[in-house]
Amino acid sequence: MSDSVIPTLFGDLSHDLILICDKDGLIREANVRSRQLLGEDIIGSTLLQLLSTMSHTKGNAFLRHIATLSPGATSDAWELFFDGSDTAPLCVSIRAGALSADYRVLIGGYEPPQLTSLYHEVLAINSELTNLIRQLSKEQARLSNQIERLMSTYKEY
Amino acid sequence: MILNTVYTAYLDALCRGDRRRALHTAQTALNDGVDIRDLYLEVFQPAMHQIGLMWERNQITVAEEHLATAITQSVMAHLYGHVFDRTPVGRTLIATCIGGELHELGIRMVADFFEMEGWDVYYLGANMPAEDVVRMAQERQADLLAISVTLNSHVPHARRMIQIVRESSIGDQIKIMVGGQPINRAPDLYEKLGADFTARDAREAVQLVMEVMA
Structure with a gap:
C-alpha cells in the first residue's frame, strides 16, 4: 500500500x-x-x-x-x-x-444548513414576539387611558 | 459618566447571555434619568457594534452573537412604553429591512426614534416583498419609507425595491431614506440607488427628515 x-x-x-x-x-x-x-x-x-x-x-x-x-x-x-x-x-x-x-x-x-435555517427561524420567531410585546404595550396604554376616563366620568356622576 | 457605566454593564450582560440583567440594566438607567435616545445610541448601538467586533476577533461564537441580538431586540421591546406615548404629528413612516432578522436592530432604532417624535410608524419586518411595501405605503399614505441595507450583497435588492416604489402611484410623493453599513461606506450610493437621503444613525435620520420635510 x-x-x-x-x-x-x-x-x-x-x-x-x-x-x-x-x-x-x-x-x-x-x-x-x-x-x-x-x-x-x-x-x-x-x-x-x-x-x-x-x-x-x-x-x-x-x-x-x-x-x-x-x-x-x-x-x-x-x-x-x-x-x-x-x-x-x-x-x-x-x-x-x-x-x-x-x-x-x-x-x-x-x-448543517438545516441548523442554520433553524437559527434563522428562531430569530424570526423572536422578532415576531418582540412585535407582539410592542403591540401589547400600546394596547395596555390605550386600555389604561380608557379606564382613567371611565373612572373620572364615574366620579362626576 | 453614567452612560459609560451603563454601557459596560449592558455589554457584560450581553456577553454572559443574561437577558434579565440586560433588561434590568436598561430599566435602571431609565429610572435614573437617562434619556431613552441616549440609551439607544450610547449603550445598545455601541454594545452591538462591540459584539460584532468580538465575533471578528474570535472572542465569541455566532450563537453568542445571535443571542446578543435577540436580547437587545427583547430589551427594546420591553422599553417600548417609553417610545410611543408621544403627541401625534400626523406623519407616517414605513420601515423595512433587507436581509434577515439578524440585521433589523438598526432600522428598529430608526423606527423608534421617529415614533418618539410622534410619527405613526409601521415596521414591516425583514425581507418584505417590494409590492407589499408599496401597498402598505399606499394604504397608510406614508410620508417616508426607510430601508435598511446591512450587507453589500443586499444593495441590488434595495435598488430594485426603490425602483418599484418610484414606479408606483406613490413614487412621486413619498420620500425614501436608505441606511446601513454599505451606504455609510459609500456616501454617494444613496443617490445612485434612487433614494432621497441617508443618515448615519437614528438621531441624524430624524434631524435630517425634520429639516427636509418641515
Missing part, C-alpha cells in the same frame, strides 16, 4: 472540510467534501475568495494568526462563513495546523 494513498483516503472519507494552503491562504489541496461544498475549482483560490463578504475581516485576522504558527502548532477554532457552491453561506468552525514554515492544514466542521 502506497504511503500517499492513506492521507488521500482519510481526506476523501472525512465529512469535514480539509484544505492545505500556504501561509498566505492560497489553496493547494482540498478533499472531496471541500470541493463538494465550496466548488470543484477551489484549488488555486485564496481562502479569502472562498469566504462570504461578512467574514472577510475575520478571515484576514485568521490568516494573520495562522501565519504566525510554528511547525507542529495548531490554532483555536475560528468560525468563518464560506460561500457554499449551492447553498446559503456555510458556517464552518475551522482550525489550522502548521505543516511546515510555509504550509498549513485547515480542518473545519460545518454547521
Whole structure:
C-alpha cells in the first residue's frame, strides 16, 4: 500500500472540510467534501475568495494568526462563513495546523444548513414576539387611558 | 459618566447571555434619568457594534452573537412604553429591512426614534416583498419609507425595491431614506440607488427628515 494513498483516503472519507494552503491562504489541496461544498475549482483560490463578504475581516485576522504558527502548532477554532457552491453561506468552525514554515492544514466542521435555517427561524420567531410585546404595550396604554376616563366620568356622576 | 457605566454593564450582560440583567440594566438607567435616545445610541448601538467586533476577533461564537441580538431586540421591546406615548404629528413612516432578522436592530432604532417624535410608524419586518411595501405605503399614505441595507450583497435588492416604489402611484410623493453599513461606506450610493437621503444613525435620520420635510 502506497504511503500517499492513506492521507488521500482519510481526506476523501472525512465529512469535514480539509484544505492545505500556504501561509498566505492560497489553496493547494482540498478533499472531496471541500470541493463538494465550496466548488470543484477551489484549488488555486485564496481562502479569502472562498469566504462570504461578512467574514472577510475575520478571515484576514485568521490568516494573520495562522501565519504566525510554528511547525507542529495548531490554532483555536475560528468560525468563518464560506460561500457554499449551492447553498446559503456555510458556517464552518475551522482550525489550522502548521505543516511546515510555509504550509498549513485547515480542518473545519460545518454547521448543517438545516441548523442554520433553524437559527434563522428562531430569530424570526423572536422578532415576531418582540412585535407582539410592542403591540401589547400600546394596547395596555390605550386600555389604561380608557379606564382613567371611565373612572373620572364615574366620579362626576 | 453614567452612560459609560451603563454601557459596560449592558455589554457584560450581553456577553454572559443574561437577558434579565440586560433588561434590568436598561430599566435602571431609565429610572435614573437617562434619556431613552441616549440609551439607544450610547449603550445598545455601541454594545452591538462591540459584539460584532468580538465575533471578528474570535472572542465569541455566532450563537453568542445571535443571542446578543435577540436580547437587545427583547430589551427594546420591553422599553417600548417609553417610545410611543408621544403627541401625534400626523406623519407616517414605513420601515423595512433587507436581509434577515439578524440585521433589523438598526432600522428598529430608526423606527423608534421617529415614533418618539410622534410619527405613526409601521415596521414591516425583514425581507418584505417590494409590492407589499408599496401597498402598505399606499394604504397608510406614508410620508417616508426607510430601508435598511446591512450587507453589500443586499444593495441590488434595495435598488430594485426603490425602483418599484418610484414606479408606483406613490413614487412621486413619498420620500425614501436608505441606511446601513454599505451606504455609510459609500456616501454617494444613496443617490445612485434612487433614494432621497441617508443618515448615519437614528438621531441624524430624524434631524435630517425634520429639516427636509418641515
